Each structure stands twice: as C-alpha cells, then as structure tokens.
Amino acid sequence: MGIAVLVVTWNSAKVIDGLLESLRPGLDGLDWQLIVADNDSADDTVARVESWAARNCDAVCRVVHTGGNLGYAAGINAALTKADKYDAALVLNPDIRLHEGSVRSMYEFIDDGEGTAGEPGPRTGIVVPRIVDEEGALAYSLRREPTLLRALGEATLGARAGRFAPLGELVMDEQAYQHPVVADWATGAVMLISAACLAACGPWDESFFLYSEETEFSLRARDRGFLTRLAPRAVATHIGGESRVSPELWTLLMSNRVKLYRRRHALAPSVAYWGAALLREAPRAALGQQRSRSAVKALLSRKMLD
Structure with a gap:
C-alpha cells in the first residue's frame, strides 16, 4: 500500500517547488501517493503543484481545497480523508527538502507488530529524521514532554535549559541525534506515522491552529502505546524559523x-x-x-x- 505523503500549503509558492523535486529521491524504493491540502492560498501554490503533477504523470497526486486557512492539523486531516490505503503517512511542511533515501530509512523503524522486535510493549508509531538547516548544521528537533520544571528552567535559562534534561524540552545533546533514540515528541515539519498509530489516535486536534498540534498528537500516541523514534540515517533540510x-x-x-x-x-x-x-x-x-x-x-x- 505504501506511503501517503501529506503536505499542507498556504501561500507556499516560494518553497513548494523544492519540496516537490525532493520527493522522488527522498521516497526512492517506496510506493507513494501525494495529497496536498491547500488552505486557500492566494498565490500560485496550487498551480505549481499541478504543473509538477503534469510533468510527473506517473505519480499519484491529488489537491484538496480546504476552503479557507483552517490550520495545519485541519489540513492534515483533510488530506488523510483523500488518501488511498497506506501503510504509513508522511507529514511534510512545504519548506522541507528530503534527502535521498530518507523516507526508506525512516520506514524501517515503523513497527506494525506487537512491539519492537515482535515483543509485547510499545510500538514505534512515529518516526522522524535528523533535520539540518540550509547550511547543513544540525537543527535540534527532538523534544521532551512539557513539565512545570522545564517551563521554569526555560524561563530562567532560556534555550540553555535544554542541556539539562529536567530543565528543558529541547534535546541539545548532539550525540543523541546519532542513534535511534526515543523522544517524547519532535518537531512536526516531517513525521512518518504508521497507519496503526493513526487509527488508534484518530484525527489531529484541529483546535490547535498552528504549533503544539504535533506535541499533542505525539503525546496522545504515546498514551496509546506508540513511541516517537529518531531515524538517524534519514536526513531532511528545513527552511524555516519564522516563529x-x-x-x-x-x-x-x-x-x-x-x-x-x-x-x-x-x-x-x-x-x-x-x-x-x-x-x-x-x-x-x-x-x-x-x-x-x-x-x-x-x-x-x-x-x-x-
């Protein structure tokens, strides 16, 4: 059944071409379909997607018009409703650039059995890659669960709090990004989610228009026995930082x-x-x-x- 690639766009014309061109190398070796949920873009985002689809006529590509700027979670949900059957869904920001073979490396960590290595216990339901910036520098993308102590640590120490696990959400140990570690959650710019995890969790929470929707979903998945894991050999470039x-x-x-x-x-x-x-x-x-x-x-x- 393969991978359902879900992209939510809103006035994304400046960045969407780079993402589209990275899909084939990034998903090399996998069957996949592309569903773009457009949140009523006023620029030529949709035209660019349609142009790409015309040039890549062998690719399955659908555009879903949500009818308004409904937010990231609503866009994901809208795209999911138009997807054919899939083994996993790949959620992507339009400013992501997949590196060659990255999704296959992520897919290897998806656990559809009783637990990791077939043993009873939590399954890996969400897989994320290492994320780098445009210069190739590591972007800290793994996060710890929000706690009161971590909120206080970040209030007093700022980003430095992440160097100490009890005091900060951000995982700042570069060595952690070299291994298939489990995180409480990770940035939602690129996430591979198993069909089983999506079925157990249900729709993304649309009350979060933007930000914290990936946190909520990952923690909800963990509540239902699905872990978030890093695939260290998978790499994606993220062009962002507007927040x-x-x-x-x-x-x-x-x-x-x-x-x-x-x-x-x-x-x-x-x-x-x-x-x-x-x-x-x-x-x-x-x-x-x-x-x-x-x-x-x-x-x-x-x-x-x-």
Missing part, C-alpha cells in the same frame, strides 16, 4: 503551549505553568521585544486557562 521573528506566530506558539499543558493537567499545576510562561515573556516585554509584548497580552487573557 522567531513574527509576533503573531510567537504569541500563538506560547499560547498553545499553555493550552496543551492545561489539557493534560489539573488547574493548579496549569496555573503554575502559565505563571512560568509569563515569567519567561514579561522581562523581555519590558525590554521592548514586540513578540513578547504580544505574548504577554495573550497570556493575560481571561480565557487562557479555560
């Missing part, structure tokens, strides 16, 4: 982190987690950082912990 400069996207990122924590914890620890997020952003807002000012305003919303 670091856009106040709107940064605000959404911080708000959704609190929202997700509240979904999985009682009110008292959630209030403390919210306080840690506010502690992280308030000093930066006081120093004039626009994105932190925007985040603080959102965090102070009365509905933040509903």
Whole structure:
C-alpha cells in the first residue's frame, strides 16, 4: 500500500517547488501517493503543484481545497480523508527538502507488530529524521514532554535549559541525534506515522491552529502505546524559523503551549505553568521585544486557562 505523503500549503509558492523535486529521491524504493491540502492560498501554490503533477504523470497526486486557512492539523486531516490505503503517512511542511533515501530509512523503524522486535510493549508509531538547516548544521528537533520544571528552567535559562534534561524540552545533546533514540515528541515539519498509530489516535486536534498540534498528537500516541523514534540515517533540510521573528506566530506558539499543558493537567499545576510562561515573556516585554509584548497580552487573557 505504501506511503501517503501529506503536505499542507498556504501561500507556499516560494518553497513548494523544492519540496516537490525532493520527493522522488527522498521516497526512492517506496510506493507513494501525494495529497496536498491547500488552505486557500492566494498565490500560485496550487498551480505549481499541478504543473509538477503534469510533468510527473506517473505519480499519484491529488489537491484538496480546504476552503479557507483552517490550520495545519485541519489540513492534515483533510488530506488523510483523500488518501488511498497506506501503510504509513508522511507529514511534510512545504519548506522541507528530503534527502535521498530518507523516507526508506525512516520506514524501517515503523513497527506494525506487537512491539519492537515482535515483543509485547510499545510500538514505534512515529518516526522522524535528523533535520539540518540550509547550511547543513544540525537543527535540534527532538523534544521532551512539557513539565512545570522545564517551563521554569526555560524561563530562567532560556534555550540553555535544554542541556539539562529536567530543565528543558529541547534535546541539545548532539550525540543523541546519532542513534535511534526515543523522544517524547519532535518537531512536526516531517513525521512518518504508521497507519496503526493513526487509527488508534484518530484525527489531529484541529483546535490547535498552528504549533503544539504535533506535541499533542505525539503525546496522545504515546498514551496509546506508540513511541516517537529518531531515524538517524534519514536526513531532511528545513527552511524555516519564522516563529522567531513574527509576533503573531510567537504569541500563538506560547499560547498553545499553555493550552496543551492545561489539557493534560489539573488547574493548579496549569496555573503554575502559565505563571512560568509569563515569567519567561514579561522581562523581555519590558525590554521592548514586540513578540513578547504580544505574548504577554495573550497570556493575560481571561480565557487562557479555560
């Protein structure tokens, strides 16, 4: 049945060509189909996908028009509804570039049996590659589960907190990216998810418009006995980083982190987690950082912990 490649686009004309051209080498040796869920792009994203499909007439390619900018999770769900039967679904950002043979290396870690190596226990349901930036430098993409202590660690130490497992979500040990380690979750720019995992978990949570949707799905998968694992020989290049400069996207990122924590914890620890997020952003807002000012305003919303 092969791989269902799912791409969610929104005004992605500047980056989609590179992704499309990387699909054949990245999926070499595998049967695959491409489903692009377009969130009402105003540019020529769809035209570029259709042009690629015309030049690659032997490839199965479908475009799903969602009818609006519905978000990443909604786009994934829409694409899944139009996919033929598959063994695994490959979720891709349009600014991903697959390296040759990367998906086959990822697919080798998918576990459709009773457990790893056929033994009872958790199965590998989500596989991610090593991600590098445009210069080829390792991008830290593995994450630990959000906790109150980690929120406090990041509030006081910033990104450096990731060097210490109890204090930060970000896995910053480069050696970890050389082995097929298990992570609590990983960046959702490129994820291979088994059909069994998708069936057990159900649709992606569309209440997360952007950010934390991959965290929620990975933790939900783990709750159902499916692990997230790194395939160290698989490599993908990610062109991104907009959340670091856009106040709107940064605000959404911080708000959704609190929202997700509240979904999985009682009110008292959630209030403390919210306080840690506010502690992280308030000093930066006081120093004039626009994105932190925007985040603080959102965090102070009365509905933040509903």
